[in-house]
Amino acid sequence: MDEVEGVPVSALKRHAELSELVEDARWRYYVLDQPTVSDAQFDGWFKELLALEEAHPTLQTPDSPTQKVGAAPSGDFAKVQHLNKMESLDNAFNADDMAAWQARAERLAEGDPGPYLCELKIDGLAVALIYRDGRLERGATRGDGRTGDDVTANVRTIKGVPHRLEGDDIPSLVEVRGEVYIPVEDFKKLNEQLVEQGKPPFANPRNSAAGTLRQKDPRITAQRPLRMLVHGIGVWEGTQEPRTQSHCYDRLREFGLPVSDLYEVVPDLGGINAFIEHYRVHRHDPAYEIDGVVVKVDDFRTQRELGSTSRAPRWAMAYKYPPEEVNTKLLDIQVGVGRTGRVTPFGLMEPVVVAGSTVERATLHNAAIVVKKGVLIGDTVVLRKAGDVIPEIVGPVTALRDGSEREFVMPTHCPECGTELAYEKEGDADLRCPNARGCPAQIRERIFFAAGRRALDIDGLGYVAATALTQPLPPQEPVVRTEADLFDLTLERLIPIRSVVRDQDAQGLPKIDPRTGEQKVVTFFSNLSGEPSQNALRLMEELERAKECSLAQVLVALSIRHVGPPTARALADAMRSIDAIMNASEEELAAVEGIGPRVAATIKEWFEVDWHREIIERWRAAGVRMEDEPAPEKGPQTLEGLTFVVTGTLEGYTRDTAAEALTSRGGKVSGSVSKKTSFLVAGENAGSKYDKAVTLGVPILDGAGFEVLLNEGPEAAAGVAVTPEG
Incomplete structure (x- = not known):
């Protein structure tokens, strides 16, 4: 069958794959503050998604990543609803993109919508502040655009953010939006302090700001050099609203709010391009990191006329500068194994500073990409830190080769369990380790994933703990051989474990103890007297709490392919119990909103594996809740079928x-x-x-x-x- 409801199967598969990649990238970027793909890669996936949905409109559903903003809140803070949706921005990457946006705005406005306000795009964390009767009432992160994390206590510690507005004619209610950031020089000093304290430094200013604002202890936040700049409003009530964006900035500044001076109102596209070009040359002049320019229609009435798409305003556009590049030496290419068995090559390089952080590793995706890029071990390579987030090897500097370089040979067997690698199906780009049940790397990654915020949210079961449980140092045997063992853990089984610390960002590479030059060993679950450590006690408490997680969280924790939080929630809402899902036919699964035949087949296939069913039965026997409360009775379905x-x-x-x-x-x-x-x-x-x-x-x-x-x-x-x- 080449088509499903008029859409080519190849398009359906690619859309599902891209959707999973985009959702995962958003979660890691906005919630974990641990991005795993570059801005450039994310933008490429997103543009490809948009193109697929434009070609096949039935692919565009409310659950599509193109219809969403950001990611769900983290779960560490109280969740709050924004007064109005906090939207994202569409991106332009060249002058043609910018001209197309201006022409589209002109067409929709039935005339020139200018003048335009141009301002710098700060690489920070988006927040919304509510002032009621002039007093700061709440601060919240953007989250998914509708719901964010309540970070009021931490926002109150930010220098320059007033607790009470100043001046006359203050609105009875105003919501202001802006970016929280750490200035570049302060970021360098902060990292130096962290290193002196024996703590890991932050990767870049954006992550340091996000991590600081999400500290559970406001006293820690207060010690960090956070700043904020306001760049818009969401609500304005009680007094006359400003007529333009630029007038609004003047008013906000009068209220004592921090507003940037680095913006300009220009009459036309020529002025827009001149502003963009100026800051392309002077990108590092501001005190904070920027990754582009934001252009807005200045007049608020025209903004309202232009409206928004499901995720972004039509009256604004973000122009993103090209990522920065440096040269460095590629010392080796190694591979890591992920939770689905995917084997990914990555480059080890001489450490180099790019876009404000030191880089020594970069992904190479798969063996075909290594060949396509033409890189050899020992090459001097061009390294690009795309979007100031994740490094990428662009290609070799062949003129510097001296003959000592050698080709990378993709391993034929899993580096962690020795199983022969294979493609899951013909035409796949990625080799996988098929030993899903027994591969230590896959088990480690799945346990770490199951404990994550999107799944069981088990505090105390991070990457170090997951490694210790699944790969302890001899003579201890693993106490977790599959997910089935997770809820059978006891303090007696935890205490003897000793483990090599692994760096999750290094895809399994061991950390080195700087004092000995050897792999760092930890006794993670016991103290010096051999009694249970706080880590062990916390883990046991968290495992007990996790037994009451929702059915959707349990489904995510099982690492079923293509079953992320939205799909898991749809399944849980429709079927209410693990048994109903496990015993459902493919047709019944496909009938669930947002599932479809491809994902239904994958779910059915997963439940047909004996050791997968063993996980469910062991968890059930341990007391993990496997069903949700009955769905509330529905009222009259007067709109059914519409x-x-x-x-x-x-x-x-x-x-x-x-x-x-x-x-x-x-x-x-x-x-x-x-x-x-x-x-x-x-x-x-x-x-x-x-x-x-x-x-x-x-x-x-x-x-x-x-x-x-x-x-x-x-x-x-x-x-x-x-x-x-x-």
Whole structure:
């Protein structure tokens, strides 16, 4: 079968693969503050996703990464709802991209939307501050755009952020958005202090700011040199709202809020390009790291007319500068093994400073990429620190070769268990270790993943602990041989364990003890007197708590391919128990919203493996909860079989509560208007979705019509809807 519902199977597979990569990258970047792919790589995946969805619109669902912002909150702090959605920005990478955005804005505005405000794109952490009656009430991270982490106590420690606004005519309620950062020079000093204290330094200023703002102890945050610059508003009530972005900055500065002076209002595209070019040359002049320029339509009324897509405003664009590059020596190419068995080559290089941090490792993805890049062990290579996050080997400097270089040979057997490597299916780019049950590397990675925030959230079971449990030093035997052993751990089994410390970012490479020059050994679960350490006691407490995790968290922890948090939540909501999922047919699984036949087949295949079922039964016997509470009884499903799109601002509803009102009555909510749309629910500032509904002849309901729909049903709503001629 070459197509599924008109979409080529190859496109479905690539879309699913890209979606998983993007979601994982977002989680690591926004929540863990441990990014694993470069900005350039992420942008490439995202652009490819957009292109696939443009070619095959049915792939664009509300769960698609293209319809989301950021990532879910971390879980370490109380979760809070933003007053208005915090959106992301679309990216431009060259002058043509910028011209296309300006032309599109001009077309949508039916005239020149300028002037434009140009400002620097700070590489920091996005936050929103709420001031009520002039007093700082709350500070929150962006999270997924709708829900963020409450970091109020830490925000109050940031120098320059006022606890009370100054001046006259202060709004009764104002939400300001901005970036929290650490200045470059302060970042260097902070890392020096950490090193002197024997603590690991931060990778870059952005990660240091994010890690500092997420400290559970505000006293630690207060000791760090955090700063903030405000660059926008989400809500303004009680006084006359400014007319323009630039006027808004003047007002915010009068209130005592920190606003940058490094912006300029320009009349046209020529002015935009001049500003971008100036800071391309003077990129390192500001006191903070930047990775580009943000361009905004200055007039607020025009901003509202242009509206937003599901994730980004049409009135703003981020121009991203090319990543920085340096040369260094490629000393060796080694491989690491991931939790799915994927074997990934990575380069070991002479340490080099690039984009403000020292780099000595860079991924090479797979053997084909090594060949494609033409790099040899011993080469001088071009290293690019894309987006100031993850280093990438671009290629060799062949003119510097002296004949001593040698080719990399991909191993034929797993470096950790000795199993012969193989491609999972014909045409795959990645070799995998097929010994999923017995490979120590895969078990280690899966245990670490199962303990992560997206899964069981077991504090105390980090990478060092996962390594100790699965790969202790002889003569101890592993106490965790598969996930099935996890909840059978006891203090008696933990105490004897000694382990080599491994660096998770090095994909399994051992850390070196600087005092001895040898691999660093730790007794992680016992103290000097042989009694249980705090690590051991905390782990046992956390394992007991994890037994009460939701079914969705358990499903994620099982490392079923393609079952991340959204898919796990959909399965749990639909079937309520592990037994129902395990015994469901492929057709029943595929019928779950957002699953589809490909993922259903993967889920069914996973549950048919004996040792996978053993994990479930052992966890169940240990007391892990394997079902959720029964779903609440549904009310009348008056909207069953109908598809809705919600756009604009509805009085009395947020976008989420309006969608919930529809889905609770059996309706389906889509992110885009098509001929299959039953009704468009359009509030104020509806934007392009309204225009498309008019073009397609889709019935349109205003706020009053929406209430008729909810209270009296679709037939009554059809009588009050505006039905344009298609």
